[in-house]
Amino acid sequence: MSTNSEIEERAPRRRTWRDIDLRAVAPFAALILLLIVGALVNPNFIGLTNLANVATRSAFIAIIAVGATFVISSGDLDLSVGSMVAFVASLMILFMNSGAIADPSLMLVAAMVLAVVIGGACGLLNGLITTLGRIEPFIATLGTMGIYRGLTTWLSQGGAITLQSSELQSLYRPAYFGNVLGVPVPIVVILVVTAIAAFVLYRTRYGRHVVAVGSSREVARYSGIAVDRVRTIAFVIQGLCVAVAVLLYVPRLGSTSATTGILWELQAITAVVVGGTALKGGAGRVWGTICGAFILELVGNIMLLSNFISEYLIGAIQGSIIIIAMLVQRSLTRKS
């Protein structure tokens, strides 16, 4: 998560200080500023354990937001991700509870595959409604947001769905609580997902098409780009990212309920915008998004460690962050 990688991706050839796009650097500057503020507020804050904790907790939003970067870059919006998390997680746990496969390891692998397939399918549905149905993505995903949430509430009968087999639970636990070479698994997953996403967005034909479609649908069409396909695939990528987030979420509590993932869509969108991606489509910044998700979690953490702001105000603070981020983005655009 260094600033260098972001700049490398954007300006592959010559690199001087003048080349740096302020909008790409701003989120990282904000992150550093927050780290300094946090260190001043509470010396425990800057400790490695605390920071690793914060990063781990940001994993769900970060991974979902990586998917949202694709959707937003291509000029769309997905409001259903929070409900989708609850829906996919419910089905995954129900499947594991069904006992369809006797061998626990095999069962776990099958359940994970199932989650990924359902996530992808939910994303595909969003994409098809938006493109084939020609419905504004805001409305389309507002609809599926209600559908996924409603189905979850129905599946759980308003209560919680809990993973029953303790054997499966202990088998699955390391997926969230484990370490790889001392690094918590969720952080590893964030880095892997982001690296793949950055590669796809900056270095593949599909990624270039996403940017083109987000900048101007007409130009993309007149350039022979299959606009609807590009948009639909972005929604599928979003669905897959939600599924990956679910794979981390389920082992943490081993349970979901009708209120799982509420307002996560707003946090994901905030992370994307804070990270420097334009909400109107076009330039997507994957590493910026991760930075944005981290900033959101850090602010909460600082509020918790300091005693002068109530942590109940966290929603208000995050709301302010998105507005400030937009203002900063716009003023930087004007200057350049």
Next chain:
Amino acid sequence: MASDGANASVPVLAAERISKTFGEVQVLFSVDMDILPGEVHALVGENGAGKSTLIKTLSGFQPPTSGRILLDGEPVTLPANSAAEALGIILIHQEFNLAEHLTVTESLFLGREIARFGVLDRKAMRAEARRVLDMLGSRIDENALISSLAVADKQMVEIGKAISRDARVIFMDEPTAVLSREEAGILFDQVRKLKAKGTSFVFVSHKLDEVMEISDRVTVLRDGQWIKTAPTSLLDGEAIAQLMVGRELSSLYPAKHEPDVDEEVVLSVRNLTTGYVKDASFELRKGEVLGFSGLIGSGRSELMEAIAGLRPRLSGEVLLHGEHLPAGDFRETNRRGLAYMTKDRKGMGLLLDEGMTTNLTLQSLGQHVSHGYLDPASEAKAMARAKRRFDIRVRDDRVRVGRMSGGNQQKLLLAKVMETEPQIVIIDEPTRGIDVGTKQQIYHFIAALAREGRSIIVISSEMPEVIGLCTRVAVMREGHLVGILEGEEISEQMIMRYAAGLRRKAAG
């Protein structure tokens, strides 16, 4: 006669030694210009000469870096952001400032609605709107939605807006760029009427015949410098063009190369019908430059988009090298060697927020993929090649395309389309809104492409262009291909006769 009497009077608006700098780039160098009451003053110059900047400065949209602006002989500081309209100084932008969802009346009174006791007085506004439109001799319905109007009518609403505010000076930035000849004629009639009542016009245009037709005086800018101001009657088109480029325009059009009669037919369109275009048939030979002329709205672009697969066809067939071309599949068409270059370079051609390379390779990204990922080095090579081949000149290679001049954008768009290595290229309005020098270059590019054995279709609303470039000219009128002219037949009069419906013959 207007100018004779006006010479004695005080200019309504004058620029005195206006300079303007953006960042480190100086765009205007101590420019003088005065606008007399009741005159039409043409402002001409190549792209990047500073015309738009000068009129934006004079209409208060941008403050000058140095120099003075005089209103009725008194120095003024024009208020920013269109507040100068209150002083009667109005700028009609190239891209109109009209909200598509409002009616004509609502647009005319936007921001200064008539109200009685705080309630909108719709009746009074409609009556006033009608009065203004009648005064302009326009038959637009005052209750029509802006989105339903033709471009010329939108232009008329803008002018209506200007005069309903008692405009003293109206700046028009290329008002006829999007108008047909007939529509431009109507516009000019209104301009003459208003001029007779004492309104002054500043008219920015690339079309020198129109400048000759409508203006009383001409001011020429070149590279941000004032070159000359003179009564139009003392100049002719050739002289103005020379002042603009500062050099002799020896051969605007390259020599034509007529393909042999037995040259292979590469494209053959038979009885093609779309919603508007009816039963169009024509053939294109290898190495040929075929022109498509006609009034705006005659269905030329629609026909070409249907051939290129951007629009559905209702019936008829298209044969490419003797093989059927599937309908409505732009990518397949492109892959088989037929490319279409849009006339709307900003809306449909180029990603304005992106750099040149992203735009150049967008249509041909497949060539730059190795092992599944994009190869920046290969893209950079293509960019360097395109810059050489199409003489794209920019100060900074990483400039956003939206900031490039119209001429460079057009060259980049042509380069982008040519990256797909098409054998047949349909070029829609090759030189819209670009300066004479760049036009000449583009004509030579087209001729060079034809000499390489590619076949080219040029759609153009500028008749000299099709006449100068093409060995055959097809004319369309109201969705029908009414004739294909060859050799000696190709002349403005003959094309006009077909385009206006005075003559027609079976397509050859």
